[in-house]
Amino acid sequence: MESTARQARDEWIARRCQLGEPEAFADLVRELERPLLYFAQKLLGNEDSALDVLQEVWLNAFQTIRRLDNPRVLRPWLYRMTRGLAIDRIRKDQSDERLQRVYAEQAASAAEEPAFDEEDAAAVHQALDTLDVKHREVLVLCFLEDMTIAEIASIVGCPEGTVKSRIHHAKRALKAALQGTSHERRA
Template sequence: MSNPADQLYERLLVLRFQAGDEVAFAELVARYAPRLRYFLRKLLGDHHAAEDALQEAWLDVTRSISRLGDAGAFAAWVYRIARDRASRRLRRKGRVVATIDGEGPACEPSDDDPLLSAERAEAIHAALDRLSPEHREALVLRFLEGMSYEDMSRVVGRPTGTVRSRLHYARRALRDALEREGITP
C-alpha cells in the first residue's frame, strides 16, 4: 500500500477501530484477511489450521488494539500477531516457524508472456510450498505482501540486516527450485 491517501485512510480506520467502531474493524478485516489467510497457509501448510489461526489472530487484535501506539504500524503489528498464532500451533505439533534472517522479485512476471498464466503461477506456488518455512515467510512478506525490510523486521522480531540476508537466501532457494522444475525465473 504505497498510495499516501490509502495509507492515511487506513490509519483513520485503525484509530476508529481503537475508538470502538465496529465498521472500521470490519473494513480492516476485509482488507487484511485474504492476505493474512495466504500468509498463514504458507506458514502452516494446512488450510483449516490457517483459518483457525486467522480467527485467533483477529481475536487477539480486538483484545489488544488499544495497546497499538502507532496506527501506521498496523500492518506489521497484525502480521506479527498472525505469525505468533502460527508459531503456537506449530509448537503444539512439534514444529517451529523459523525466523527470517537482493532486491526485486525472485521471478519477474511479464504481462505479455502467455506461459506465466495459471500454469506458471501454480509452479511458483508449488515451489514456494517446498521451501523451508523461513524462506517461505521471507518471500511472502516481501514480494506478495510488499512489506519493507523494516516492517518485515518488526513482524519476525529480527534485525533488518538479518531479514535482508535471509531474503537473499530465500530468493536463491526459490530460483533453484524453479530451475529444477525447468522454469527459468
C-alpha cells in the first residue's frame, strides 16, 4: 500500500514539474534529496562525490522532466539517473584508484539481527566491503530504500529474476563474510 501512495505522490509531483509549476521542482528535491544522496553515497563511498553526482542528477532532471513519458516512474527514473552518473564517476575514477568502497548501514542485515552494537556495525561495514557493486547496490535498494524487486530491476536495468538472484547471492556472501568476521573477533 505504501508503494502505491508513494507512486501517486511521485506522479503528482512529476506532473506539476511538467506543467512548470514554480514550487514543484523544489518539492521534488525536498522529497527525494536524502534518499538519492544516500544511494549515491553508498555507491561512491564518499559524500563529496555523491553530492557532485546528485547535483548533476538534479540538473538533468530539471532539463528533461518534461520528456518523462510516465510520471508514475519518477522515482525509478531518478534512481536510474543517479546510478548511471555514479557508475560513470566510478569508471572515471578507476584509472587513478580502485572502485570506491560502499558501506551500507545496519539495516542490510536487519532481518537477521534486529539490534547492533558498534562492533557489529563495524563488522557489517567490513563485510559489505567485500561485495562487488552489483550486489551492494541491490542490498541498498532492497533493504535500505525499501524498494520492490520491480523498482530495483528498473533502476539497475536487468530482469526481476536477476535482481532476486543478486539479492540472494549478496545475502549469502554477506553472511559468510560476517561469520568469518565473528570468528576473528572471538580469537
